[in-house]
Amino acid sequence: MRFFSDNAAPACPQVMDALAKANRLDTAYDGDAWSKQLDGAFSDLFGTQVRALWVTTGTAANCLGLATLCPPHGAILCHQVAHIEVDEAGAPAFFTHGAKLTLLPGPGAKLTPEAVEEGCSRIGTSVHQIPPAALSITNATEYGLSYRPDEVGALGEVAKRLGLGFHMDGARFANAVAFTGADPAEVTWRAGVDVLSFGFVKNGGMNAEALIFFDPAKADLVPRLRKRAGHLLSKGRYLAAQILAMLENDLWLSNARAANAAAAALAEAAGPERLIYPVEANELFVRMTAEEAAAIRAQGFDFYDWAPGEARLVTSWDQEMDAVGRLAAAIKAL
Amino acid sequence: MRFFSDNAAPACPQVMDALAKANRLDTAYDGDAWSKQLDGAFSDLFGTQVRALWVTTGTAANCLGLATLCPPHGAILCHQVAHIEVDEAGAPAFFTHGAKLTLLPGPGAKLTPEAVEEGCSRIGTSVHQIPPAALSITNATEYGLSYRPDEVGALGEVAKRLGLGFHMDGARFANAVAFTGADPAEVTWRAGVDVLSFGFVKNGGMNAEALIFFDPAKADLVPRLRKRAGHLLSKGRYLAAQILAMLENDLWLSNARAANAAAAALAEAAGPERLIYPVEANELFVRMTAEEAAAIRAQGFDFYDWAPGEARLVTSWDQEMDAVGRLAAAIKAL
Amino acid sequence: MRFFSDNAAPACPQVMDALAKANRLDTAYDGDAWSKQLDGAFSDLFGTQVRALWVTTGTAANCLGLATLCPPHGAILCHQVAHIEVDEAGAPAFFTHGAKLTLLPGPGAKLTPEAVEEGCSRIGTSVHQIPPAALSITNATEYGLSYRPDEVGALGEVAKRLGLGFHMDGARFANAVAFTGADPAEVTWRAGVDVLSFGFVKNGGMNAEALIFFDPAKADLVPRLRKRAGHLLSKGRYLAAQILAMLENDLWLSNARAANAAAAALAEAAGPERLIYPVEANELFVRMTAEEAAAIRAQGFDFYDWAPGEARLVTSWDQEMDAVGRLAAAIKAL
Amino acid sequence: MRFFSDNAAPACPQVMDALAKANRLDTAYDGDAWSKQLDGAFSDLFGTQVRALWVTTGTAANCLGLATLCPPHGAILCHQVAHIEVDEAGAPAFFTHGAKLTLLPGPGAKLTPEAVEEGCSRIGTSVHQIPPAALSITNATEYGLSYRPDEVGALGEVAKRLGLGFHMDGARFANAVAFTGADPAEVTWRAGVDVLSFGFVKNGGMNAEALIFFDPAKADLVPRLRKRAGHLLSKGRYLAAQILAMLENDLWLSNARAANAAAAALAEAAGPERLIYPVEANELFVRMTAEEAAAIRAQGFDFYDWAPGEARLVTSWDQEMDAVGRLAAAIKAL
Numbered sequence A, B, C, D: 001m002r003f004f005s006d007n008a009a010p011a012c013p014q015v016m017d018a019l020a021k022a023n024r025l026d027t028a029y030d031g032d033a034w035s036k037q038l039d040g041a042f043s044d045l046f047g048t049q050v051r052a053l054w055v056t057t058g059t060a061a062n063c064l065g066l067a068t069l070c071p072p073h074g075a076i077l078c079h080q081v082a083h084i085e086v087d088e089a090g091a092p093a094f095f096t097h098g099a100k101l102t103l104l105p106g107p108g109a110k111l112t113p114e115a116v117e118e119g120c121s122r123i124g125t126s127v128h129q130i131p132p133a134a135l136s137i138t139n140a141t142e143y144g145l146s147y148r149p150d151e152v153g154a155l156g157e158v159a160k161r162l163g164l165g166f167h168m169d170g171a172r173f174a175n176a177v178a179f180t181g182a183d184p185a186e187v188t189w190r191a192g193v194d195v196l197s198f199g200f201v202k203n204g205g206m207n208a209e210a211l212i213f214f215d216p217a218k219a220d221l222v223p224r225l226r227k228r229a230g231h232l233l234s235k236g237r238y239l240a241a242q243i244l245a246m247l248e249n250d251l252w253l254s255n256a257r258a259a260n261a262a263a264a265a266l267a268e269a270a271g272p273e274r275l276i277y278p279v280e281a282n283e284l285f286v287r288m289t290a291e292e293a294a295a296i297r298a299q300g301f302d303f304y305d306w307a308p309g310e311a312r313l314v315t316s317w318d319q320e321m322d323a324v325g326r327l328a329a330a331i332k333a334l
Helices: A013-021 A035-046 A058-069 A091-096 A113-121 A149-162 A173-180 A222-228 A237-274 A290-298 A321-332 B013-021 B035-046 B058-069 B091-096 B113-121 B149-162 B173-180 B222-228 B237-274 B290-298 B321-332 C013-021 C035-046 C058-069 C091-096 C113-121 C149-162 C173-180 C222-228 C237-274 C290-298 C321-332 D013-021 D035-046 D058-069 D091-096 D113-121 D149-162 D173-180 D222-228 D237-274 D290-298 D321-332
Strands: A051-055 A075-079 A100-104 A132-138 A165-170 A195-198 A209-213 A283-287 A304-307 A310-314 B051-055 B075-079 B100-104 B132-138 B165-170 B195-198 B209-213 B283-287 B304-307 B310-314 C051-055 C075-079 C100-104 C132-138 C165-170 C195-198 C209-213 C283-287 C304-307 C310-314 D051-055 D075-079 D100-104 D132-138 D165-170 D195-198 D209-213 D283-287 D304-307 D310-314
Touching: A013 A237, A013 B013, A035 A051, A035 A209, A035 A237, A051 A058, A051 A222, A051 A237, A058 A091, A058 A132, A058 A165, A058 A195, A058 A209, A058 A222, A075 A113, A091 A100, A091 B222, A100 A113, A113 A132, A113 A149, A132 A149, A149 A165, A165 A173, A173 A195, A173 A237, A222 B091, A237 A283, A237 A310, A237 A321, A290 A321, B013 B237, B035 B051, B035 B209, B035 B237, B051 B058, B051 B222, B051 B237, B058 B091, B058 B132, B058 B165, B058 B195, B058 B209, B058 B222, B075 B113, B091 B100, B100 B113, B113 B132, B113 B149, B132 B149, B149 B165, B165 B173, B173 B195, B173 B237, B237 B283, B237 B310, B237 B321, B290 B321, C013 C237, C013 D013, C035 C051, C035 C209, C035 C237, C051 C058, C051 C222, C051 C237, C058 C091, C058 C132, C058 C165, C058 C195, C058 C209, C058 C222, C075 C113, C091 C100, C091 D222, C100 C113, C113 C132, C113 C149, C132 C149, C149 C165, C165 C173, C173 C195, C173 C237, C222 D091, C237 C283, C237 C310, C237 C321, C290 C321, D013 D237, D035 D051, D035 D209, D035 D237, D051 D058, D051 D222, D051 D237, D058 D091, D058 D132, D058 D165, D058 D195, D058 D209, D058 D222, D075 D113, D091 D100, D100 D113, D113 D132, D113 D149, D132 D149, D149 D165, D165 D173, D173 D195, D173 D237, D237 D283, D237 D310, D237 D321, D290 D321
Parallel strands: A075 A100, A075 A132, A132 A165, A165 A195, B075 B100, B075 B132, B132 B165, B165 B195, C075 C100, C075 C132, C132 C165, C165 C195, D075 D100, D075 D132, D132 D165, D165 D195
Antiparallel strands: A051 A209, A195 A209, A283 A310, A304 A310, B051 B209, B195 B209, B283 B310, B304 B310, C051 C209, C195 C209, C283 C310, C304 C310, D051 D209, D195 D209, D283 D310, D304 D310
């Protein structure tokens, strides 16, 4: 029973059905009937005119987005454990031709307006320094916390004041929205976000993520950058179809709610003593000695050690509640 | 009835079945059971130990491969109408951090040893010039010609003598092998090819291409480069499964034979007068006035104008022979 | 007696004097009294408000200039033997993060509006191609021809119409202006040039070139790019002082006239039969058999073979007219 | 009386003389008589065969050196206030095509083996992370501390063990060697340093720095990289001549000793209470209230505020001891 990663889960049935339906001749690249619906579908979801493009990975979404916000000689402010800093092999530098990630602190991988202002204030304005150009946050964060609209809004105000583009890495955007119940618009463009990497793969998709520009004019260059990075698939309809299936009937939200519910059940079992952070999405970071972890694993549960004395559990859209129940019981029994 | 592009065709049934079978929980990225079979499957096919990686586009395959052969300050020799020069939006420069494409002539988009030697001889050796580091050919070529093993071998000898890495863009490798009947080994590593972009998407795949290194040691860096370029998919098993399905029972060859047969039927109908190049794969370049093209289109056939007085017809693995027959008749009737 | 290269010549006395005078404490980088005069001095020369920066090489000037005109995914149109293509080791790709040089033909390394339009018309507009963003010409050209104001103006019109930035590599701008007698303004900004690399090193400078932006607003980024490329010298006053000395009393023109006069004397001696191009600056390309070249060298003259049967002679600001006379006699006597 | 920066000082007389002597025709680029002597002169100084190249800035020296040690996908470990991190406008990322600076702590901008090991141990080895490839230290450090040979040696051992190339930014190498009295070999290659940026401009040079490779084979690529970055000057003899003049009769050491002596006199006056770091080169970081700083400035002394309550004083090779004495008195009198 795996509590490793939401990347390990299968694609959900509706996505598989959509692929089957899209399996017919159509125009290549993104000229097909499905790809052409993306702008409209996301514009409906967000209640404003957006530009939406498919890509196959969150790294590509994040980095194509950041490349529109930050020049090679600029800096992107992010949390010191942000995925773009820690887990993307330097892809932000590759896509931006060398922009710098300027690292900020914050509990639970969350940024605050104060941290952003303080970070910017330390950067000189002479040509010897690297001027800040963009701010990137992850929602839900790398430690499973979800930003509330007013938190994003406060960051958006600082970004605007300091002239920073504002990017949200939403690899688990669905889980965050499902948890907070926020209107997707409130937690993004109305709060000042310019670009959103809207993740689907961790939430039941197969290999399609969406890159959303809340100002369509700022997306003009992205199709070229996507092609130049080898990310323009020949048969794009299979990506667009996945995404459209996830948007239909708010499947993205129901899948996320299922994953969140499993995490909540585990959190309940673990109790506040063991939880390093509140559980606000589908990830738990749990205090657990090596012996305890071994004991849990001996019962057939797989998960990552995150740090000494710390385990990470991740739940998926398809997590069987039976297995969840048994893991909850095992944790409780420690 | 579309004769536009093999990119427009659907994925073949065996690929769809393979996706369904792979649709279960497994390790993320390329740690899954399918991805781990790629090295072995291609080693069997080529009769030598290779390293094989999945990517989603031919551009990514070409450029990751070239990035292992050419430093930022080096040059890649290729044909002046090579796909990497004409149709990849500068991706080779992006992935190699600025390497130069040095363009060579040759009929039918085919390179000769003489052209390669002549091209290299024009490049000075001082630090003011850009030293040649790699040779790239496309097989089948951009004009639908297929290299014979001895032709590749002669280029391989020149490449070795001049110290050039040797890359083959095999977006239509299957069509070339199906046409010439060559042993895949004879037309690649035994002929000196170091890296092959082995295309599947134009041949019935959905979104998986293979990048083959005939010297596995030279592939060591590629997993990092792939991740850094945002091309490491979270659920790689869906790509590996497609490729394995295409290799099983030589489906890649039977699909290519079907496409080639359709092209051959059209070539027969067009006759040598109209054909600009011999038809050696699944593409035809046909002399056709604007009036003639319009007449054909009026009968329901779609295809690209390639140049004034020149049309390109492309056939796919699933081309209905009925439509082919009708198009053949329409061309004959011109 | 060397007729190798104007790079081999010493710095002229006025430059050495200027260095001695600048040899006192002042603000570092470009905050000193000399550097601050550059904008004004060049604005006076060109009769319009310009932004002028020192750099140490023509390659740096060209590439910093081009980096302001062309994005990484764009193309720079230039002659197929342009210095930026042939002799800068790929520096344009380095500074622009991978922009492409699209090569155009033209006799004597000169471009025509027709060649530019034809070159652009061959580039498709889809995301698969590389859109043209800039035009670069060399004046005097790599074969020693000087553009007239109307020729530059015609190119400037095409550039404007096609939305191309317009760069002039003026490594031998002084020689061109000295030859044509053109007003510096007429052959640059009034003719549509946006950025000029104004060379001084080949004309009696030690190690200072000027990079001129005719629209100062477009230079805003250049100080950062210059620093980022390691080209912001700590003691910039020694570069600025050289340039100011060359501008004073039009020394740049009198030096160029001296070099041109030596070239003209040699051209006169060679006669039209031997000259491959008209001599319009300080370079001669002369038809000469290997035996003839050996005979001249045996008399103590050094120069480059440029191509089989072709020699290049370059004259400098300090070329002794006695040596010129003897070489002229030697050529005449062939 | 300026205590701003050693970059503000003039060039020393021997350098000016050398420029005058080099002011005659010779081969262009680095083919001249002076440039050819660099390898030998530095090999003598360091007691081993080295490869030495001139460049015009410390940033260029650092970044060309680092580009030979670290690939685009690798990390360079350095102190969090290292010049390459704080004051080079992202040039390391530019020259390395995106390598990451991984920041380490340490008092006085000095690194310890423990900090390096700890920093490396935090970097995972999967393709998602950025593998450490190089270590860079500054000697004297950004806070004016000088490494002893055994300190460098301990870092060199760690670097070797972890497979890291080892670079020393020696913008003030002369001051460090003058202070410690170390044998230049002991504090560089014998301690494991692979590449040294040997600064001259802050020490009485005009615009020449040296880049030293202790394994000449590892420098093979550098002439191309230097040209590609626009740093191959046409008349390189004027840089080589400066450097040779600085090496002659150990002028580099006597100049540094003069600057250090001035700093020592000021340190003596300031006393241990005011000094934030021991003074081990030509820089002082002094506790000073805003009122105190104003009082000193009112007496005609110029210097930088470094942080609230902290002033930086820098002395130069030509610092007049009279002014030093008056500043010392002024500080004492606070």
